[in-house]
Structure formats: C-alpha cells, structure tokens
Amino acid sequence: MKITKIIGSLVSSAMLCFSAASQATSPPKPAEAIKYDLWPDTQYDSRIPTHSEVLGYQAGERITSHGDMLRFFEALERAAPERIRIFEYGRSWEGRKLIYAAIGSPENVENLEQFAANMQRLADPRITSKKEAQSLIKTLPASVWLEHGVHGNEISSTDAAMMSAYHLLAATNSPVVDEILANTLVFIDPMQNPDGRTRFLSFYYANAGLSHSGDRLSVDHNEPWPRGRSNHYLFDMNRDWLAVTQPETAGRIKILNHFKPTVVIDLHEMGGDSSYFFVPAADPINPHMSQAQLANNDLIGRNNANYFDQFGFTYFTREVYDAFYPGYGDSWPTFYGASAATYEVGSTRGEVYRTRSGEVIRYKSPVQRHFVASMATAEAVAQNREKILSDFYQYQVDAIETGKKDRAERTFILPAKRDKAGSHRLATLMATHGVEVRQASEGFEACGNDYEAGAYIIDTAQPRGKFVKTTFTRQVDMAEAFIKEQERRRARKLNDEIYDVTAWSLPLLFNIDTDACGREVEVDSIAVSADTPLQGEVINPDASVAYLVPWGDMAAGRFLTAALQAGIKLKSADQAFVLGDKQRFPAGTLIIEKKANSSDIAAKVAGIANKTGATVTGVDSSWVIEGPSFGSRKAVPMTAPNIAMAWDSPTSSLSAGATRFVLERQFHYPVTAIRSDTLARADLSHYQVLILPSGHYGDALGERGASNLRQWVKQGGVLITLADATRFAAQSNIGLLDVKREYIYQEDSSGGAANGSEQDQVDGQLITSKAQLLDIIDSEKQSPDYVAGVLANVEVDQEHWLTAGVNPNVVSLVVGSDIYAPMQLASGKNLAWFADADKVLASGYLWKENQQQLAYKPFLLHQPMGKGMVIGFTQDPTSRAYLDGLNVLFMNSVFRAAAHADPIR
Structure with a gap:
C-alpha cells in the first residue's frame, strides 16, 4: 500500500504540474457560449473548463478514472473558486484521496463554516428556540448532498457528478440553475469507492477490444473475482454505515455530521435491463422515519418524474428498494433529520450494453439520467427550501420529545465492567455517529439497579434519539400489512420482497448487556468522543511471579496477538481458576510467567496493556486453590500460528x-x-x-x-x-x-410423486x-x-x-x-x-x-x-x-x- 501511495502521489504531482503549466501558457478565452447535449438548449460559459479540455473526451464518452475525476474537479475550482470549493475528507485503504465539492453562490461558499455552525444550531432545539429557528430558516440555504459510486463497478454516477458540477458552474441561461444556487448549497461526493472503481477500470479497459462489446456474454461484461463492487477489504460499503469499519465510511460520516445536509441522495446502478428508480421507496419503511421526511421524498420524486417525462426517460417507484434498514448511505442520514433516498439506473457496466429487447445503450445514457435526476432533485430542494429546513428542525424537536415521553427506554446504560472493551467500542461507535454519550465518573443508581463508575449512558431525549432507538431497541417491526403480504406470497410459493436483513440491534450484534431505564439519569459524567481511548492498566506491575490477563473481551484478544508477535512466552488456562488469595480468573486467562521471559517483561506487558486497553494483574504467587495450576496440562502454551x-x-x-x-x-x-x-x-x-x-x-x-x-x-x-x-x-x-x-x-406428505422420479408414469390422483x-x-x-x-x-x-x-x-x-x-x-x-x-x-x-x-x-x-x-x-x-x-x-x-x-x- 505504501508503494501505491507513493506512485499515486508522484502521478498527482505530475498532473498538477502539467495543469499549471498549461494554464500558465494559455491566454484567457472569451466568454463565448458552448453547448453540451446532456441538457438540451443550455449554453455554457467557456471560461469554465469542459470535459474535453481537461480530459480529452466528452462527458459520458469514457469511464472516468479516479485521477481524471480529481483533475476535473481541481480544474473547476481553479476556474471558479468563489463558487466551488474542494475538500479532502479521507483516504481509501490504498491511499486514494476522497473528496467532496461544495457548490453555491459566492456568498454561501464564502460562509461555509458559518453555514455548518448554523445547521448545528438548527439541529439542537435545546439551544435554539423555535423563534430563533424560524429566523435561521428564513436566511439559511437548504442543502443537498449527492453521493456517487459507493459500489466501484456502478460507474455512471461519478461521470454524472462531474457533469452536475460543470452544469451548476457553467450554465448561463438556466433558471433552474439560478434557483438552485440562490437557495441551496450542493455538496457532491463524486467517488465514494475509488479502490473498487480502479479495480473495475483496470479489468474493463485491459479487456476491451477493437470495439466495445455490448454482448452480456462478452468478457467486457463479466468481471473476475472479486469484481469492482467492493473496496480494498472487499466490503460492500453501502452496508457499513452502522459498524463504520472502513475509513471511507468514517470520513463520510464525520463530514455529514458537520454540515448536516438536509437532503441526501445516494446514486447507484442496477441491472442493465432496468430503467430508473427514485423515491418514493418500497415497503417496508423504518417506523422511526417521520411523515414529513416521506412527504419531502414524495415532492422530490414528483419533480424527478416531471423531468423524466420531458426527457422521455422511463422510471419506476415504490418497488424493490425499501427504506427499512438504517445502515445504508441513503437511510443513515434520515436519523439526523435529513430526507434521504436511493436512485438506481440501469447500468451499461461498460461503454455499451445490449438489452434483452435488443436496444443498444451507450454509457452516456445512464450518465445523463443520473445527471438529470440530480438537477431535478436540487431544484425540488431549492423550491421547498423553507419546508425542508423547518421539517429538519421539527425532526429534532420530535426526537427529544419522544425520548422524554418514553417510560420504558428513555435511557440506555452500558455497564462497562461486564465487557470493558466491547462496551467501549459500542460507546465510541455511537459517538462516531453523532450520538451524545456520557461515561459516569462515579457510581450511581438508576431504575432500581446500581452501577459502578465507568458505565456509559445514552439518553434518547437528544436530537439523535431516534437513531439510538432504531439501533439499540431489540426489535424494530416491519408494518403488519407488509408481513401479511410476505406470508401470502410464501404460501403461494412466490419469493418474498424482503430486501436485506430484518434485524440489526447493535447491543445484540456486539453481545453487550444493555439496560434500559424509563427516566433521565443524573450523575457526574464526562462526554465520550469517537476518539476516547480505552485505558489499559497493570495492577501490581512489580509482581514477582506472573502477569494474568482475564480472557473474554477483545482487549485481552489484542493483548494476545501483540504478545505473540512480540515473542512473549505465555499460556492460556482451559478452565477458570482461583488463586490462594481468592482472586478468581475466567477460563482462557492468559498467563505470562516472569521467569520464562526476558528481564524487561514488565515493561513489555505495560506497553501492550496501554496499547490494547487490556487489564493485567500481576501476582506474587502461583498457588492455585481451585482449577488448573500454571504448570498443568490445562494451562496450554500459546504459539504464534501461521x-x-x-x-x-x-x-x-x-x-x-x-x-x-x-x-x-x-x-x-x-x-x-x-x-x-x-x-x-x-x-x-x-x-x-x-x-x-x-x-x-x-x-x-x-x-x-x-x-x-x-x-x-x-x-x-x-x-x-x-x-x-x-x-x-x-x-x-x-x-x-x-x-x-x-x-x-413436514408433518405430513402431500402424497404426490417426488420430483426426479424415474417412473415414466404415476398413479392418477384427484385434486380438490x-x-x-x-x-x-x-x-x-x-x-x-x-x-x-x-x-x-x-x-x-x-x-x-x-x-x-x-x-x-x-x-x-x-x-x-x-x-x-x-x-x-x-x-x-x-x-x-x-x-x-x-x-x-x-x-x-x-x-x-x-x-x-x-x-x-x-x-x-x-x-x-x-x-x-x-x-x-x-x-x-x-x-x-x-x-x-x-x-x-x-x-x-x-x-x-x-x-x-x-x-x-
């Protein structure tokens, strides 16, 4: 990966030098009008660089690489820095830059950070009264965040992102663009998965022939394992929004929490024989979504439909793509108050595709559809600016009030002592999501239970309370009518319409005992952030005989792997044991005997404990009164396996x-x-x-x-x-x-002949x-x-x-x-x-x-x-x-x- 980063840096530097040199030697061009055919009858300012000028090909003519995408956006920023700003929000596993662009009027772009501050105020009714919120709503632009290419082989959205940015900056005779820029900030994340896209493009262009084949049987349309959909670690990152295991997801969540865009659209591709999908979504709908959010999606969908009718594009709604699982890129923003949706376009999976009906589709077609949908969406946001902002504020009000009224699960408590590492991981994960998490500085009582200092507390009476409810509640039900329909279909031997998992409770996934209390918990506490470290410790660091690491959480697990790689000799007890001083240790406990290791073992153990967050206990005697002794065959030497x-x-x-x-x-x-x-x-x-x-x-x-x-x-x-x-x-x-x-x-048999019977005929039967x-x-x-x-x-x-x-x-x-x-x-x-x-x-x-x-x-x-x-x-x-x-x-x-x-x- 280091080599990849170095090469990528050198290539980027060379491209920047080339661009700078070209800019330095080219005289300024007159502002004469030029034309694109993706949005007919629009004239573009020639002072904004075109695709051809920057990349050597027209929009939708070729599948754009990560490097070319960066070049194009950098060229736009150089040409119109007062209306577009480019920011890096992270790096992929392979070191590729992840960026977003902010596009708007000069005033809005100049005041981006003030916009973010105002959105934070609007997102918290505890500090912003209704009157103050109404004042903000009158002046704030709405915002739309367009996410592209989370699946690396869903290729058209990135080129559509580039066209959207160009169109917003260069269109000179467009009332639609004027209205968008006057009333909204448009954020564009042009490529969420550069590693997967690079894998796809490497395959595709390496196998292209004299002419690109549209035949679904051709190598062009049959990617080898593992395909370009996933990122470096082969994750479907559209399912990573709950666990946040990938750096691409973590960077994206951080910046969304910063700006809190009011509408978020995730642009995808589906099978090439399909048309286009946009909102309203299919059933089931997550019950923690508000009716206002659904109504806003309906407004956006209707505006999309108007433009698709004008362009002659077919589409469908309310089928296949539901809004139930909260861990997608289109559903996660819902739970900070955005109106969010997935768009899906029939894919060419290359430069050309022949559908089953015989129609030949060029790459420009899905690019144009995504571009048109993006502009129609931005226009709908601009036209409904105050409503969308008002609904965003009301979402926060409702979340807090819902939490306060919950007499069963107002507050969730994670008793950290039961699984120190797991509770810490879950608490910091929730903080990553933007949830307010506190850690008790002292012992306390809540709803009849006593808790020690260190317990984590999450009150659902907060702006992110609905996110807490949908991720911490044990069961989130699908609508009864939807379930009834699925059972009917199953009885008719038809496939069900459940799109993804029906359960995702984070405490269950993490196997963390979480208590619920129906009231506010008041105790001295500190705020937990995404970066709050797990503190390790060594009790009795000067022990003379051994160091023991109780087994059962991942802090101990990471201690084991670090110790093995450091060459430390250690054992693991097959059974629980009790020392002579009545200290009890669970099965699996790691045993590091001082005499079996080098003289600096105390320092090594302390260093690993600090790094991993493990709790280590030094002991001055190996006398065991219950369970296996340190020298027992049930205290198994651990080795570093290949x-x-x-x-x-x-x-x-x-x-x-x-x-x-x-x-x-x-x-x-x-x-x-x-x-x-x-x-x-x-x-x-x-x-x-x-x-x-x-x-x-x-x-x-x-x-x-x-x-x-x-x-x-x-x-x-x-x-x-x-x-x-x-x-x-x-x-x-x-x-x-x-x-x-x-x-x-099956309790009984139908009496019919089994499939695959070798008989040519079967006995006659009556079907009633x-x-x-x-x-x-x-x-x-x-x-x-x-x-x-x-x-x-x-x-x-x-x-x-x-x-x-x-x-x-x-x-x-x-x-x-x-x-x-x-x-x-x-x-x-x-x-x-x-x-x-x-x-x-x-x-x-x-x-x-x-x-x-x-x-x-x-x-x-x-x-x-x-x-x-x-x-x-x-x-x-x-x-x-x-x-x-x-x-x-x-x-x-x-x-x-x-x-x-x-x-x-």
Missing part, C-alpha cells in the same frame, strides 16, 4: 474480505491469502490454521482438494469453515465434517383444492425457506476449551436456508447451538417453520481428526465485520485451537 485463508473464486468475496479484515484489523494479526484452487494441491505444512470463508468449493477443491486438506488436518492442522464452506465440508464425498444438512420438516395443488407441485425434499437475515440466540457449551471466556449466550446473524442435524458424539461435539424455539429469535422476522426447526441445531461444530481438527460455523461469524459479540469465539477457533492441535513443530 494463518492461511482461501481467496479468489469460488470464495464469497464479501465473506473473504470480512474474515481477512477481522483477522488483520480487529485481531491485528497477519494472514496469508491463498487462491482456492491452489489449496487442492499445495503443501500446507507451513501453516497451522486454514480458514475457508463462505463459498461453494466443490469445483475448486473437489475430492482431491478435500483429501489434501484432510491429510493436512490429520498432521495437526486446524481447518475452520464458515457458512457455505461448512456445507462443502459436510458433503458425504468430501468427508471433512460428519454432519448433514436437513430438508424442511388450490392448496392441494400447491402441495403436490412442491418438492417433497426441499430446503427450509430462505431467511433474509435475523438475529438468533445461541447457547454456548461452557465446559470446553474452545469456548473459554465466551458468554453462555451469544447472538448470531442467520441468513439463508441451511439447518444442520446435530453432530454425533462419536464424531465430535456441538459446542454452540440455537436456543429453544420460543427463545431462538433475538430480533427480526423469522418464518415460523424455520423458527421451530432451527431450535437446538448446531451453530459451532468441533471434530477432532488425527492430530488436528475441523471447526465448523454453520453461519458466518465475520459477516460485515459487525458481529463483534462473536469475535472471542472466532479468536478461540484460531489461536486456542492452534495451541490444542499437535502438529510436528
């Missing part, structure tokens, strides 16, 4: 990216990515752990690959399979896990109802119905070394249709299983039949094999890297499992 993971097709890129991210960026431990088909024949003796992320490995590995993995495991390797990889491992011809997936449970018809045409042996995404309760075996330090109850995301029969004791153990049918659903909407069949079925499987073992997760514990509550269990599967295997060292 970890490999499958990469490339057929691995799921999202699972592979999230798994690698969790290992490298949350565990802070290196991993080697190996192409999946290489694993079929590779000598893996260098590695102690191999992870197969979710994926369909049948063709890439097959029986030969399974045999290679099986021999490696028998020699002491630890194989970890996630989700669909567990399905592969469980196949009878693969033989890596002795479990089977279940068919759907439509219900009987549906039963007959249904396969007798089918998988359970697909689940879009719910949170499920999982019970954890507390008497196995693999679950050391893990809570008795955790929560997992459940997606898909795989349900496994329990493993027999002769083969291994079911170490975690889904809860009873009445308790299994933690949050979301789960089909009743799945809920009943999922009960007591395995989540975590452990199967010894020779000197090694296979560990199977039936669901993906690293999904979206937001299941922080499963990190200790996953870490055990890597590091404690490697310590318990018996390879030849």
